[in-house]
Amino acid sequence: MFKIPFLDLPPLRAAAGTVRLPGSKSISNRVLLLAGLSEGQTLVHDLLDSDDTAVMLASLKQLGCVLEQVEGGPLKVTGIGAKLQTNAAKLFLGNAGTAMRPLTAALALLAATQGGEFELSGVARMHERPIGDLVDALRGLGCEVACLGNEGYPPLRLSGPSELKLSEPVRVRGDVSSQFLTALLLALPLVAEQDIHIDVVGELISKPYIHITLELLKRFGIEVKREGWQRFTIPAGSRYRSPGEIHVEGDASSASYFVALGAIAATGQPIRIEGVGSASLQGDVRFVEAAEAMGAVVRAEANAVEVKRGAWPLRALDLDCNHIPDAAMTLAVMALYADGPSTLRNIASWRVKETDRIVAMATELRKLGAQVEEGPDWLRVHPLRDWQPAAIHTYDDHRVAMCFSLAAFNGLVTASPVPVRILEPQCVAKTFPDYFETLFEVVSARPEDIPVITIDGPTASGKGTLADVVAHELGYIVLDSGALYRATGLAARRAGVELDEAEAVAAIAAKLDLHFAKGRVWLGDEDITDALREEASGLAASQVAAHAPVRAALNQLQLDFRCLPGLVADGRDMGSMVFPDAPLKVFLTASAATRAERRHKQLISKGIPANIAGLREDLEARDARDKGRTASPLQAAADARRLDNSAQTIEESRDLVLSWWAEARPFKGSALSH
Numbered sequence: 001m002f003k004i005p006f007l008d009l010p011p012l013r014a015a016a017g018t019v020r021l022p023g024s025k026s027i028s029n030r031v032l033l034l035a036g037l038s039e040g041q042t043l044v045h046d047l048l049d050s051d052d053t054a055v056m057l058a059s060l061k062q063l064g065c066v067l068e069q070v071e072g073g074p075l076k077v078t079g080i081g082a083k084l085q086t087n088a089a090k091l092f093l094g095n096a097g098t099a100m101r102p103l104t105a106a107l108a109l110l111a112a113t114q115g116g117e118f119e120l121s122g123v124a125r126m127h128e129r130p131i132g133d134l135v136d137a138l139r140g141l142g143c144e145v146a147c148l149g150n151e152g153y154p155p156l157r158l159s160g161p162s163e164l165k166l167s168e169p170v171r172v173r174g175d176v177s178s179q180f181l182t183a184l185l186l187a188l189p190l191v192a193e194q195d196i197h198i199d200v201v202g203e204l205i206s207k208p209y210i211h212i213t214l215e216l217l218k219r220f221g222i223e224v225k226r227e228g229w230q231r232f233t234i235p236a237g238s239r240y241r242s243p244g245e246i247h248v249e250g251d252a253s254s255a256s257y258f259v260a261l262g263a264i265a266a267t268g269q270p271i272r273i274e275g276v277g278s279a280s281l282q283g284d285v286r287f288v289e290a291a292e293a294m295g296a297v298v299r300a301e302a303n304a305v306e307v308k309r310g311a312w313p314l315r316a317l318d319l320d321c322n323h324i325p326d327a328a329m330t331l332a333v334m335a336l337y338a339d340g341p342s343t344l345r346n347i348a349s350w351r352v353k354e355t356d357r358i359v360a361m362a363t364e365l366r367k368l369g370a371q372v373e374e375g376p377d378w379l380r381v382h383p384l385r386d387w388q389p390a391a392i393h394t395y396d397d398h399r400v401a402m403c404f405s406l407a408a409f410n411g412l413v414t415a416s417p418v419p420v421r422i423l424e425p426q427c428v429a430k431t432f433p434d435y436f437e438t439l440f441e442v443v444s445a446r447p448e449d450i451p452v453i454t455i456d457g458p459t460a461s462g463k464g465t466l467a468d469v470v471a472h473e474l475g476y477i478v479l480d481s482g483a484l485y486r487a488t489g490l491a492a493r494r495a496g497v498e499l500d501e502a503e504a505v506a507a508i509a510a511k512l513d514l515h516f517a518k519g520r521v522w523l524g525d526e527d528i529t530d531a532l533r534e535e536a537s538g539l540a541a542s543q544v545a546a547h548a549p550v551r552a553a554l555n556q557l558q559l560d561f562r563c564l565p566g567l568v569a570d571g572r573d574m575g576s577m578v579f580p581d582a583p584l585k586v587f588l589t590a591s592a593a594t595r596a597e598r599r600h601k602q603l604i605s606k607g608i609p610a611n612i613a614g615l616r617e618d619l620e621a622r623d624a625r626d627k628g629r630t631a632s633p634l635q636a637a638a639d640a641r642r643l644d645n646s647a648q649t650i651e652e653s654r655d656l657v658l659s660w661w662a663e664a665r666p667f668k669g670s671a672l673s674h
């Protein structure tokens with residue numbers, strides 16, 4: 001996951017490949033609650049690992065459920081069998097509506113029948129998300145529910161015992177959020193000594209989510225009777241029965257980003273999305289119909305879909321989105337690539353989600369330059385040709401972050417493509433922690449559009465250290481080009497090749513079987529990380545690096561590091577020769593005395609004996625050879641910014657380079673501003 005202040009997406013061009021979706025959030029949290037309320041054990045396969053499931057799991061644990069993660073396999077949940085194991089708990093539910101609403105209903109009923117006191121709270125936004133309709137329904141049943149802040153909003157206190165009135169139908173509004181009805185359906189079997197009727201007041205929205213609830217209840221032994229979408233009956237004697245094991249489908253709302261990706265950018269091979277398909281329980285799977293209406297070519301299997309671009313530009317659409325409330329946000333960004341204005345209707349529920357999504361989408365689309373109109377429950381988005389570089393505020397809303405990544409394909413409709421900055425990208429942890437990593441596996445950009453920062457300079461000036469910390473802040477990949485020369489020297493020695501035999505060493509360089517993984521360097525099956533850092537390896541590297549054929553042999557390998565979302569490359573000729581088009585080049589120096597001292601400390605801290613005078617001699621000899629050679633000598637590129645860090649801390653150098661980077665990027669004045 002990218003835990004950084006912002007992630008810049010360079011202009012993207014194409015998409016192809018296979019994506020395996022994480023488990024559905026809606027199904028994961030419903031299954032966890034049902035398994036937690038059942039008697040006995042349930043093995044839950046393919047559970048979503050995210051912020052929202054984490055708060056549900058933590059709550060179940062506090063309530064006495066036993067959770068055991070089978071290594072590399074399912075989660076084993078031992079439920080409480082509808083009997084309270086503790087009669088007091090304070091539960092923190094973050095911003096997870098799928099945890100707050102059903103736990104409220106279940107604990108209110110358990111407190112009423114078995115006694116106890118439970119407090120449920122969340123993050124500030126959760127305390128702004130209405131729950132009054134559920135509170136009213138529970139109070140109507142005889143539960144004691146107190147709103148501890150504002151009436152109708154969490155935090156809540158649920159206490160008991162109290163007498164329940166189950167003979168009258170429970171009335172609940174269905175026109176603001178279907179989660180209130182879901183909460184009651186999931187919880188009322190706890191007290192179903194007689195038939196319990198639920199009457200929905202108003203037109204029920206998001207019916208597909210109720211369908212998921214009913215199907216999962218069935219899997220746990222509860223057959224709810226339904227009369228249209230207005231009356232539901234929980235039969236007397238209903239009891240949760242664990243199905244033993246259950247598989248969680250992939251998240252259909254998360255699939256929407258990749259379906260859209262296929263529609264926009266899969267012009268050759270399709271995007272294959274595994275985890276949802278025509279057999280899916282989730283309503284959001286019908287997003288594919290909307291994508292087809294916009295021009296996507298879709299082939300569905302029971303548990304997978306493949307999507308390619310059809311019509312281009314996409315066809316504008318006018319759609320009632322009540323059946324796909326979450327996935328419909330993706331349509332708002334697809335609309336930028338359409339042949340006319342697109343209107344999304346019946347999306348009032350967006351206003352009470354993680355943020356007011358109508359306001360959020362309109363505001364951020366306008367930042368890109370789009371013309372957007374909005375109403376109480378609708379949004380109209382016009383196609384965009386003149387794109388502006390924008391820093392997209394994500395409002396701690398995973399779906400805003402994920403759907404705006406699609407704006408990075410603007411190069412397909414404009415001759416002046418722009419990058420897209422996603423602020424606080426870690427908000428995707430709510431449902432899809434590795435969303436951006438997954439995206440980067442199936443999209444491609446032109447190499448020249450992938451940003452590179454080069455850091456060149458003499459030995460021990462701190463290039464590698466600076467490259468690491470800068471890359472960390474930006475979420476970029478690092479190329480330690482010196483390691484390639486060091487590995488070549490090592491491999492040549494091992495092969496018994498003299499280091500001054502240019503062609504023979506170049507042949508070794510061309511066949512280097514080198515891998516970088518988790519901070520370690522592997523030559524074939526051997527971990528050579530420590531061997532590479534020995535001073536002897538540095539000296540050997542500087543000898544082989546003087547040969548033009550060796551440099552030529554390593555050139556493509558270095559260029560191949562230019563990967564999404566960007567690269568920080570350190571060495572001697574990164575800015576001058578290998579990446580001459582890098583938008584920021586740094587030439588890093590420090591006095592020889594400082595460098596010798598730093599290298600001394602570095603070696604001693606690793607338990608490698610060293611003496612400062614000898615080290616200084618070695619590094620000066622190495623610098624002289626690197627500067628004096630004819631092939632790509634160590635020198636600052638003409639357009640490099642010079643930085644002497646002799647008197648700077650690593651953090652000071654990092655911040656200076658990041659400020660230069662901010663100057664070089666097109667997000668003027670918007671770096672981190674919302």
Ligand SMILES: Nc1ncnc2c1ncn2[C@@H]1O[C@H](COP(=O)(O)OP(=O)(O)OP(=O)(O)O)[C@@H](O)[C@H]1O
Pocket residue numbers: 458459460461462463464465466482538598599601602645648649650653
């Ligand atoms: N201000 C500073 N900036 C960068 N590194 C520093 C700084 N102060 C101390 N150091 C230390 O200097 C040592 C040498 O840094 P580093 O290995 O990054 O240099 P380098 O230029 O990449 O060396 P080489 O060219 O040999 O690979 C490290 O231990 C690093 O922590």
Ligand SMILES: Nc1ccn([C@@H]2O[C@H](COP(=O)(O)O)[C@@H](O)[C@H]2O)c(=O)n1
Pocket residue numbers: 459460481482483485486538541542543545546570571572573574622626
């Ligand atoms: N781009 C580069 C990088 C390195 N070299 C040579 O390799 C030696 C070792 O590099 P380190 O950065 O790991 O110390 C270095 O002395 C150079 O001779 C190079 O030529 N070009």
